[in-house]
Amino acid sequence: MSELVFLNYICSINYIMIFTKACEYGIRAIIYVTKQSMNGKRSSLKDISREIDSPEAFTAKILQMLAKNGIINSVKGAMGGFEIEEKKIKKIKLADIVHAIDGKSIDKMCVIGLKKCSEIHPCPVHYKYKHIKKDFLSMLENTSLLEMSTSINDGLTCLKL
Amino acid sequence: MSELVFLNYICSINYIMIFTKACEYGIRAIIYVTKQSMNGKRSSLKDISREIDSPEAFTAKILQMLAKNGIINSVKGAMGGFEIEEKKIKKIKLADIVHAIDGKSIDKMCVIGLKKCSEIHPCPVHYKYKHIKKDFLSMLENTSLLEMSTSINDGLTCLKL
DNA sequence: ACTAATTCGGATAATAATGTCCGAGTTAGT
């Protein structure tokens, strides 16, 4: 890759990311699965990836992860698919989903990448950033699958486009 | 890569990211350059990458970007290096640095990756997330190089480890 | 029993991000 292309590329393609793609798809997928489960329907991979507009095979891996982590159930064979238990719909929070897919290291991350950034050893952005991180983490911990899926079911929100 | 490794990997290596590495290094680098400039010193690439603990050649690319974007000045030759003009130290905000390195698409990003997520077409996390995004963007726009560099210069904050 | 609709698991491919190397050009000091 030439220098110009590299510079242009470093300059225009990157974004500030919150979640990885895997996690974005995972959240969208589970919201769809939950919506369907609330209506007594099981969701196939095919339906899911069509309804959330995500790559099928990649989404499969993510659903497997969610199943392995006990968040959703997978049922093999014809008429199989993914579903989630009633009781989990209220219990599971955004944080659980993110944690299952993207790992657990949200808490300790420093916004400019220091390994030991903390209250007593802060980076120059620490005090300005800490309340934002706190708000973000508390959103993850307080947003339930139920409320997300309800808003979808009521047609108030959307999962693709 | 085997399935197990893949799953383990998708599960444990990824993080929630705010900035790319390029941007993290860039911010740390320019804070160091500014601190030195405030003390009348020019910084060489070697010094910078040592003081912020970043890979030298990669940091060079990022500094080039910042120079190309008119944020810092580069001076070639012996005794050369990077420096920043007095008047820019107050003027330049975190947002300008991030924008120069990571691109400008912060504003429109949806936390779960929808392309057209907005007030009238929200994703299920939109209303919970919007104030966090707002706070984050306003932090970027209001945090000046001056205050970051001052806290470093006063020994209150740190740029490596 | 057979078939079609599924998930599962492993391998592989493609793309993006991060990181390295090195020769060329520039400049201060001697």
Added chain:
DNA sequence: ACTAACTCGGACATTATTATCCGAATTAGT
């Protein structure tokens, strides 16, 4: 003029992330 200390620019290498393929196993319906 020469040399050493620098940045610049291009090519290349490595690693991480995202995405795809396909055969095997499972199950419902016929």
